Amino acid sequence: MKKALITGISGQDGSYLTELLLSEGYQVHGMIRRSSTFNTGRIDHIYRDPHNGEKAKMRLHYGDLASSDSLQNVISAVEPDEIYNLAAQSHVRVSFDMPEYTGDVTGLGTLRLLEAIRRTGGNVRFYQASTSELFGSASPPQSETTPFEPQSPYAVAKAYAHWITNNYRDGYGIFASSGILFNHESPRRGETFVTRKITRAVAAILAGRQKHLYMGNLDSKRDWGYAPEYVEVMWRLLQHDEPADLVIGTGEAHTVREFLEEAFGYVGLDYQEYVRIDPQYFRPTEVDYLLAEASKARDLLGWEPKIRFKDLVRIMMDADLELQGLESPGEGKCLLAERFDGWHRWEDQVVSMDK
Numbered sequence: 590m591k592k593a594l595i596t597g598i599s600g601q602d603g604s605y606l607t608e609l610l611l612s613e614g615y616q617v618h619g620m621i622r623r624s625s626t627f628n629t630g631r632i633d634h635i636y637r638d639p640h641n642g643e644k645a646k647m648r649l650h651y652g653d654l655a656s657s658d659s660l661q662n663v664i665s666a667v668e669p670d671e672i673y674n675l676a677a678q679s680h681v682r683v684s685f686d687m688p689e690y691t692g693d694v695t696g697l698g699t700l701r702l703l704e705a706i707r708r709t710g711g712n713v714r715f716y717q718a719s720t721s722e723l724f725g726s727a728s729p730p731q732s733e734t735t736p737f738e739p740q741s742p743y744a745v746a747k748a749y750a751h752w753i754t755n756n757y758r759d760g761y762g763i764f765a766s767s768g769i770l771f772n773h774e775s776p777r778r779g780e781t782f783v784t785r786k787i788t789r790a791v792a793a794i795l796a797g798r799q800k801h802l803y804m805g806n807l808d809s810k811r812d813w814g815y816a817p818e819y820v821e822v823m824w825r826l827l828q829h830d831e832p833a834d835l836v837i838g839t840g841e842a843h844t845v846r847e848f849l850e851e852a853f854g855y856v857g858l859d860y861q862e863y864v865r866i867d868p869q870y871f872r873p874t875e876v877d878y879l880l881a882e883a884s885k886a887r888d889l890l891g892w893e894p895k896i897r898f899k900d901l902v903r904i905m906m907d908a909d910l911e912l913q914g915l916e917s918p919g920e921g922k923c924l925l926a927e928r929f930d931g932w933h934r935w936e937d938q939v940v941s942m943d944k
């Protein structure tokens with residue numbers, strides 16, 4: 590049985606990747622931070638098989654990308670076959686408020702992990718969560734050959750992480766691959782990223798619990814995809830014969846304004862009546878236009894995204910409406926989304942972990 594270690598298991602991508610790896614028969618180990626309140630809301634449903642109550646093949650370990658010894662300890666204890674480095678201070682706006690911390694965790698944290706792998710000397714495959722933010726102000730569309738022009742402390746930290754991953758691959762022969770992922774969203778998306786902020790607000794407005802939605806720059810364009818499809822690429826990238834760096838996106842970009850129109854329009858509302866602009870949500874430097882040219886992923890892994898913009902908005906809207914106790918105005922559950930519910934099939938093949 591293969592063992593995977595996921596840093597950032599409690600995040601959006603970590604939770605979907607855990608479900609996928611369990612469905613593929615892996616034993617999954619995740620690193621979580623100690624916090625004063627529970628921070629495992631996205632993975633709590635995975636602890637036990639709902640059918641027989643048995644423990645899932647998932648185990649959590651305390652650790653932090655800021656602490657080398659914790660990384661060394663977790664890797665020595667788990668002896669993973671694959672490591673997915675998804676942990677990061679991942680919010681671009683927050684990185685301007687906490688540039689040093691972001692550099693330490695998102696940038697140097699990756700170095701600490703690679704050093705722990707090098708010292709442990711195991712034959713492990715390593716995935717680094719790189720990002721379209723690396724391209725920053727580079728003209729769209731962006732591919733693996735587009736030069737990096739990072740525009741935030743977050744993006745600069747990720748640039749360091751990306752290059753140090755390449756350096757450890759070249760210098761020490763570590764099987765290390767980076768997925769350069771464009772924005773990907775889901776009902777599990779953090780509440781302060783723009784898509785989720787919008788879908789939550791629309792549902793709350795409809796439920797009469799919120800009056801206005803305060804936003805920043807509505808003109809930036811993003812290539813938004815569906816997170817469950819993107820974690821599948823992470824896994825497939827590590828199953829490939831050779832390590833590689835790969836751009837992942839849909840090849841379709843929309844403005845934040847278009848997302849607002851689509852989300853409010855879905856429930857029959859006009860966004861202009863509810864949205865207010867608040868300067869606090871603008872960034873000192875903005876990334877105007879991200880659009881993926883992901884043909885290498887198609888050629889190398891046969892990967893094609895299936896969920897497109899309107900379906901994505903619908904999936905997220907339906908989930909947030911349900912959280913508010915409201916009915917979806919659509920025609921039932923999006924058929925494409927049902928495909929990913931299949932991942933819960935791991936629940937049918939759960940085996941108790943013996944440690």
Ligand code: NAP
Pocket residue numbers: 596597598599600601602603620621622624628652653654655674675676677678679680694718719720721769770771772773774779
């Ligand atoms: P997310 O929801 O913000 O999750 C981040 C994870 O990192 C959480 O589990 C968080 O733990 C953990 N973390 C934060 N600081 C840490 C630290 N010092 N030590 C250990 N763990 C720490 O992010 P995501 O959307 O799932 O994204 C996953 C990765 O892909 C991130 O590296 C992100 O930068 C990158 N990425 C994301 C996108 C996207 O559109 N989602 C696109 C490209 C790249 P807590 O739960 O305790 O906070």
Ligand code: F7E
Pocket residue numbers: 679680681682720721722770771772773781782783784786803804805806807809810811845870871872875876
């Ligand atoms: O902003 C604009 C904002 O915070 C998208 C992270 O996962 O994807 C994400 O970074 C756009 C920006 O994501 C608000 O100015 C307007 O232009 O949802 P976001 P991001 O900055 O693109 C990349 C690929 C990552 O790697 C990151 O980890 O929306 N915007 N008004 C706003 N954004 C936010 N958050 N809140 C607003 O009120």
